[in-house]
Amino acid sequence: MSTETKRPVSQKPKDKPAAARNNGADGTEKAQPKEFEGTTPEQRRELLHSMLLQRRFEERCAEAYALGKIGGFCHLYIGQEAISTGVMSMIRPDDYVITAYRDHGQALARGVSPRAVMAELFGRETGCSGGKGGSMHLFDSKTNFLGGHGIVGGHVPIAAGVGFAIKYRRGNQVCVCFFGEAAVNIGAFHEALNLASLWDLPVIFIIENNRYGMGTAISRSTANEDVVIRAKGYRMDGETVDGQDVFAVREVMTRAIERARKEKRPTLIEMKTYRFMGHSMSDAVSGTYRTKDELEENMKRDPIIVLHNKMYEAGELTEGEMRKIDDEAKAIAQDAWDFADASPEPPLEKLYTDVYSDTTS
């Protein structure tokens, strides 16, 4: 089974002549779009690469799931990549990231090894959680990636705790916490927001609003669909942004990070997005709770196409370069698959390790 062709990342627009590029054949220089400010062409290609890697990786996950190489619950990130890439591109290595169970894309964007992520999904010893966590529980201490949490909203207070620790140590890191829009109806979210604001904790709470909590549309779950308004209830800054536009994500993060590092204040950000796959691998992509038309309409705003088109129209990306970046992403996903497939299962004696730590302070 191949899912790759479902997402036409390099279909449009058609190749333009080289003259359309910066410093094109005729020597004229095109005006750079304002949103490109703050990034170099190389960095923009890195953003594109990061998003394509997540896309191609997740496509392989769908394939591996169908083959039985990945088990359990498996929630793919396809359609939401501008958020993970945009956010991670703005924070520092010593900052902290914590997320829910739709975590593959965020782990990759954060810099967790694709091999270690795929090996974890395959349940192998070389996985980033030693094969004990699986899809919903990716952890990586090297990149301060604090998981992969499976209970909706349960990790939001934990993010406040990380913020508390930063404040306790008088550090200037931030903690970024991702969750879906359905989590705003659970108590843990409200308790965490109250504490983060009350205590001036440097936490950035990011609602990835993909409009469905599993199969329940936000209109059927949430009395006020303007979810970011909940920031007001906690005397917190709140902003809403187009989560399909990596530059918009980066821009809102600039302000939130500044607020967290300098003013030690939390921010609630709603990033509007759409998931192109089902809630999990056992969920139909469309037909039960959303129509095919709605899906197709939203897929027109594929975050990768949005970025690709901007770069293409600015004349800094040819279709050949796009293909090269895409091929690289595919090769990394393939390498991750091969590594995972060749890795051993955890030895049985690991069943009993890591229940308790032996050490005491």
Added chain:
Amino acid sequence: MAVLTYRDALTQALREELQRDDRVFLMGEEVAQYNGAYKVSKGLLDEFGPMRIVDTPITELGFAGVGVGAAMVGLRPIVEFMTWNFALLALDEVVNAAAKTFYMSGGQFKMPMVFRGPNGAALQLAAQHSQAWESWLAHIPGLKVLTPGTPADAKGLLKSAIRDDNPVVFLEGEMLYNTKGEVPEGEHIVPIGVAELKREGDHCSVITHGKMVLVAMRVADDLAKEGINIDVVDLRTVRPIDVEAISRSVQKTNRAVVLEEGWEICGMGSQVVDFIQRECFDDLDAPVLRVHQEDVPMPYAKNLERAAKPDAGKTIAAIKKVMYLD
């Protein structure tokens, strides 16, 4: 040796550990300005300041999660629940996060933290405030569960709990806070997972923990007057449980009564009896009996509450039954 209340022994342990390690902090409802709902944290705000003695809103789920997050990145939180009844609201953080993160991260993120507060019934607080939770919590791999019954154990076990790199559930007793006992000064550590034989006798073993230790000691005194001498095995820790200490005692006395504050079904005693039947099958001269709360929510009326609770009379009756004296 100084004679201290259980409460003061806990305060001493907190103070010494806060002095010893600046990663240790205490958070919970009313722990700072109010000096603790049960005054266990009395004086600590003045000594350590508001960053380390942290008043929280009434938000158990929220601040338990804050503790988990802080522990995950290297602090050593002590999370106080005003009572464990309120901690039910926070169980997702205790069970799903604190207990499991070390395992599901493949050993990358330790959880050096303590959840503590009073557990079990006090007097006439009725159904929602009178519950003993140790069997629920001891069920969970990844947690350690401590149930000190004396001031010395309260101090020694709390110091061990704070120094442990795992999430430790520390169950105190509202009715124990004013009880007194000798407590060693300074570095007094009681190891986790080690029971203590609090009274020696040959006729029957009473295996118990927490608040019921006092009941068992009273029973031992009363029965001694009748010429019946019992072993009182104080488990002190109910996860991990000291199976060897249980076996040693039962192999000596050949009879056992298991006494606990909680309910019968799936109670701590069920587990102890399971260990006994596995380890001491050939040693037993009588079926093991259990003493526990009656199988009802705790009633308010004084007489009904008294009837619902396990007590010395019920324990003596059980001991006489396993000795075929009744």
